[in-house]
Amino acid sequence: MGTRGKQKAVPGRQHNHALVIGAAxxxxxxxxxxxxxxxxxxxxTSSAATSDGKPEVKxxxxxxxxxxxxxxxxxxxxxxxxxxxxxxxxxxxxxxxxxxxxxxxxxxxxxxxxxxxxxxxxxxxxxxxxxxxxxxxxxxxxxxxxxxxxxxxxxxxxxxxxxxxxxxxxxxxxxPELKDGDRLVTGEAGDPPVKAEDRDGGELTAKKYPSLGTVIDGLREKYGKKAGGTAGVELRVVRKAPAKGAEKNALPDKTLVTLSEGTPGTVKTTISPAVQAAAEKQVASREKASVVVLRPSTGEILGVANSSHGFNTAFQGSLAPGSTMKVITSSLLLEKGLAGVDKKHPCPKYFTYGHWKFQNDDKFEIKDGTFKASFARSCNTAFISQAPKLENDSLTKQAQQVFGLGLDNWAIGVPSFDGSVPVQSDAQMAASLIGQGAVRMNPLNMASVTATVKSGTFHQPYLVSPDVDHRTLAKAARSLSAGTAADIRELMHYTAVAGTAVEPMSGLGSDMGAKTGSAEVDGQKEPNGWFTAWRGDLVSAAVVEQGGHGGDSAGPVVRQMLLNGAG
CATH class of the missing domain: 3.10.450 (Nuclear Transport Factor 2; Chain: A,)
Structure with missing residues (x-):
């Protein structure tokens, strides 16, 4: 759902459950x-006696x-x-x-x-x-x-x-680190330690960059035995082996105490120390914020940070992306001739499809407006209204074939979730067009989407160069046409200068564009705020859970990334 486009009456959304227990x-x-x-x-506490004198269960x-x-x-x-x-x-x-x-x-x-x-x-x-x-x-x-x-x-x-x-x-x-099936074990480490280096050769540590603790654990698990180190003796959390197909969502083993140092091997990453420092600063001042920064021309990951350091939401999160999904949907509508940047396009107050009634935030409408105007203002009904003209698998194919999403084949160097756009029908399919329903993404995925728009071609994001271990990076089946890529860049640029992303993108020059989003989650008073943008050869995406409108919550985070990574 867009920053200004709150969707109502969409069943099947994410659920957060809280148990409150009162006591003396x-x-x-x-x-x-x-x-x-x-x-x-x-x-x-309630306690009473039954007629035969036996106490009732409290x-x-x-x-x-x-x-x-x-x-x-x-x-x-x-x-x-x-x-x-x-x-x-x-x-x-x-x-x-x-x-x-x-x-x-x-x-x-x-x-x-x-x-x-x-x-x-x-x-x-x-x-x-x-x-x-x-x-x-x-x-x-x-x-x-x-x-x-x-x-x-x-x-x-x-x-x-x-x-x-x-x-x-x-x-x-x-x-507190244990989950079902995990164990604490003291002994010779299964994997030798690694010395993770940034792109300039400086050492990356969890002490200096708290968000990278899980990332460094993941690097050790994948490269510890390949990087030439020797194992030490440690107390560590040994994770339960993940189910088949869930490996990329699993947490890596974690060292708690080092009794004797092993000899670390060296693993070089694509992390920029300046970008990483800025990312850490941004998430530290917010609750439940996650951000990723990419180089769109190559797919290199320059920075990643999370407010919470126990789970890497930026790489492994699975959240409804709200109206940032409209970037993908727009590419689909443009390719199928169902929309044109400057062509007239409907944006009514309501649109009913599959027995669900969809509406825009504050029930706004745009009369006699263009698709560009609807995109910039994040009009939900402009996209929902095209659902009857689409096949149930149209959005899924577009996400997979053009943006490389949902195929579970990314190999970034540490565990990651590659996004999910399942085939749905009727109202659920319509909800997917605006990033609700069963669509799931994380900041890495949405940064990659914008990177694909900026470059015109999907470059699988990576944290460790494939030259290190000769692994194969994922590829998309096809690229955006030059015309479609240019059209989406125009839509995102207009959103940054005259739409919902104006404030975060102000003063960032002419080679830039953005898309806002807010995703409703059952049980939350405020939606999750999303923002994805590019500036030159730099892309960033962020989510602030329960942050409200994406331009207000995640937008300032992305702005700082685009400013700090410009050099």
Whole structure:
């Protein structure tokens, strides 16, 4: 959906679910040992007797006393090294016992001390202090050890069958980095470390560039054994092997503690230190922002950053792109003769298709307007109105054949999601034309779309040159015609000088263009804000989740990328 084109009544959109559990207050007394609490029980639990005198099963949120019993029992037994007893205080004793046993057996954590923090609702945070140890093998073997501490939390839940309050088990209780199937392991690393370098030969580190932590982990997983290094001894998160076909969406293994340094191999990337520094600065000042910067003439990735460093949304995210998708849709309409830059084009207040009624933001309409005017103002109905003239697979084929999307064959050097434009019918197909429905993208994908428009040909983005490992980059089946590419550039340029992207693109010269977007997500008060643009031989795309209009939220991020990368 466009920055000024809010779509209504589109089922099947993304869902974000939040669980809110109310409970009495429990305040931990720090320093008094596990289980020392000041209790302030405000009740809220329902309990009564049946006619035969038997107590009914309790319902409602856990009381302070019940939270204390579950948390105190669990944390005390964990600290004492009794995994079975600790697990008995959870709602999944088998999984909990296996995970806690693994902390001792596989992660080799000893001298564990668990200190609870201040309770909020049914949630109790806690701090784990321990020592990680490992005995090397061989004639020169020695015992390695380092202190290791981390913070986690538990949430008390009421079991429906009997009303008992227990610790709601999930792997992150044992360690915040763990997901289902993951393990903590201390030993010789499976992959040697790597020294990641920027395009100028400088070292890239997560300390200097926090967003690159996951990227460097991914480089190590792919190139560690090829780059000539030797493995050290580490405590690391070993991820569950991804299902077939989901490898590119998987998180790489992550090092938590290095007990002995290995010898790193060197992997050179296309990252520009100036662009990366600017990207880090932009996302650090925002919540849930992600940005990518590309060189459209080559596909080189110059910068990537995320506000959250646990998951690389910029490369692996799967989000509805809103009206930035209209760049692809416009290329389709232009090629099929269903639109012309300066030709008259309908932009009514409403358009119904497949029994869904679509509308524009504030129900605006453009009377006797051109397609250029509709694109610049991000008129939803201008695109929806063409749905009856399209085949169900038209948009899917355009995305795959011209823009290289949705074929799951990109090889950028680290895991990435290549976008998805599934074949749909009726209203869902219409919604896809404006970036809603089941269409899914991330900033890397949308930066690549604009790069294809700017260059006229799809160049698969890459972080590591294919010359390093002789891998094959993805190719598109065909290029945009010179005329169509020029038309889309004109549409995007007009949007930047007279449409929804004016403010972010102001003063950036004549060789530039942009498209705004905002994507509605069920359960969110504000839509996700999107922005994609080019300036010279530079392209950037960003998303700010729950940011509202793309020009207001993601636009300023992209503007700074285009300014800082100009040199």
């Amino acid at each position: 207050a429990v305040v931990a007394v720090v320093g008094a040992g596990v289980g020392a609490y000041v209790l302030m029980d405000s009740g809220g 319902t409602g949120p856990p009381s302070a006393a019940e939270v204390r019993t579950a948390a105190d029992g669990f944390l005390t037994a964990w600290q004492a090294g009794d995994a079975a007893k600790a697990a008995s205080y959870t709602d999944d004793a088998s999984a909990a016992q296996a995970a806690l046993t693994g902390l001792t057996k596989d992660a080799r954590l000893t001298d564990v001390k668990v200190t609870p923090g201040t309770r909020t609702g049914a949630k109790v945070p806690f701090h784990v202090a321990s020592t990680v140890s490992y005995e090397e093998k061989g004639a020169d073997a020695k015992k390695l050890s380092k202190p290791y501490a981390y913070d986690s939390s538990l949430t008390a839940v009421r079991r429906k069958s009997d009303g008992k309050v227990l610790v709601g088990w999930q792997p992150s209780v044992a360690h």
